[in-house]
Amino acid sequence: MSLGILRIDRLRNLENVEIVFQSQCSIFHGLNGSGKTSLLEAVYLLGRGNSFRSKNLDNLVNYGKSDFICFAQLSNAADDKVGFSRNGDSHTTLIKKNGEAVRSLSELASTLPVLLITPQTFDLLTGGPKERRRFLDWGVFHVEHEYKRVWQQWRRVLNQRNKILKNATINRFELSSWDNQFSELSEKVSAYRKHYSDVLIDTFRSLLECSDFTKNGNAETIGILRQIEFHYEKGWKLKTGLEEQLANCYETDYRYGYSTIGPQKAELQFKFSEKPVTEVLSRGQLKALITTLLVAQLTILKKKTDQQCTVLIDDIGAELDMGSQVFLLKEILKNKAQALVTVLDADNARNLASTVNEDFEVQMFHVEHGQITPANERG
Ligand SMILES: Nc1ncnc2c1ncn2[C@@H]1O[C@H](COP(=O)(O)OP(=O)(O)O)[C@@H](O)[C@H]1O
Numbered sequence: 001m002s003l004g005i006l007r008i009d010r011l012r013n014l015e016n017v018e019i020v021f022q023s024q025c026s027i028f029h030g031l032n033g034s035g036k037t038s039l040l041e042a043v044y045l046l047g048r049g050n051s052f053r054s055k056n057l058d059n060l061v062n063y064g065k066s067d068f069i070c071f072a073q074l075s076n077a078a079d080d081k082v083g084f085s086r087n088g089d090s091h092t093t094l095i096k097k098n099g100e101a102v103r104s105l106s107e108l109a110s111t112l113p114v115l116l117i118t119p120q121t122f123d124l125l126t127g128g129p130k131e132r133r134r135f136l137d138w139g140v141f142h143v144e145h146e147y148k149r150v151w152q153q154w155r156r157v158l159n160q161r162n163k164i165l166k167n168a169t170i171n172r173f174e175l176s177s178w179d180n181q182f183s184e185l186s187e188k189v190s191a192y193r194k195h196y197s198d199v200l201i202d203t204f205r206s207l208l209e210c211s212d213f214t215k216n217g218n219a220e221t222i223g224i225l226r227q228i229e230f231h232y233e234k235g236w237k238l239k240t241g242l243e244e245q246l247a248n249c250y251e252t253d254y255r256y257g258y259s260t261i262g263p264q265k266a267e268l269q270f271k272f273s274e275k276p277v278t279e280v281l282s283r284g285q286l287k288a289l290i291t292t293l294l295v296a297q298l299t300i301l302k303k304k305t306d307q308q309c310t311v312l313i314d315d316i317g318a319e320l321d322m323g324s325q326v327f328l329l330k331e332i333l334k335n336k337a338q339a340l341v342t343v344l345d346a347d348n349a350r351n352l353a354s355t356v357n358e359d360f361e362v363q364m365f366h367v368e369h370g371q372i373t374p375a376n377e378r379g
């Protein structure tokens, strides 16, 4: 368990909240607009440094107030304390770890690794490749410590290259001066991603042979999942080197005003019988595939690092039936991750809590008008 105590002041409708976590799994239930997603948003800020709902953090400040503060006392080996505050008047953010200013978001992310699952997560396969790249990068970042640095360097060079391409006049010389560095860094980024996607498929396949899967899952769905093929495409053709291909793309890149080949175009495709899964699998089967991928990510994280991840699941009942909710939650908890789950319906919350409670300790909370209070089994 990584979150020990959480305090939130003046974030959206959460004016003054304190939660003491005593179980690996916490279930929050409450009506629409009560503050459930805001609670997860606060934890996400502490782990990722940004919000998954708003680009402008000033919008999170409680109406009429000038700032918000989130604070977490972690129950990790170092007993770390993390704080995040935003002043809406001066538009400034302050992030602190153990009293000292935090300069990089990666420091924050490795102190409190957070995995977010929302109803939109279940669009991972139907949406564009960007989300799948993010999914892949989250995994690589948490298991390969060098990755963030390489990724950032690559991104900086990509931005430089794109800046030149936005100019109306073609400056081939200036552009080509970046190509060598861009190619080298792109190869590195891609090698990390490729390696991770190989580990991901191995882990995914082994999960499908685990007794929990075969016992609880739908046999037909498991049969289909076993045949899924992963295809990692790095974002440029395999046949020649990237530098050579970049030189051949100058005209196209200038026309579009950005780099059209490279890791920013990578894709992780999932196929069944050589067809994209989105064209042949049912919505339920796609959800089972996504759920298994998420569990595989957590399994890798647990195996490769001994870090405990905090998994935030918003509105778990929106996309998953009771069987799948229990399955996902138990798999998360088996990986020693902490789970914070929000549920709209009180009956759903009670059923979920009592089933998960067969194997893991569960705490229930009731959320109402921005107040969060411990609830007993009856809610
Ligand atoms: N800056 C803000 N100040 C005060 N209240 C806000 C702010 N932003 C959003 N809200 C309100 O906070 C409430 C909680 O929203 P949310 O966390 O999304 O609820 P839930 O997830 O429980 O449906 C909503 O009623 C929303 O209108």
Ligand SMILES: [Mg+2]
Binding pocket: 033, 036, 037, 038, 314, 315
């Ligand atoms: Mg919500």
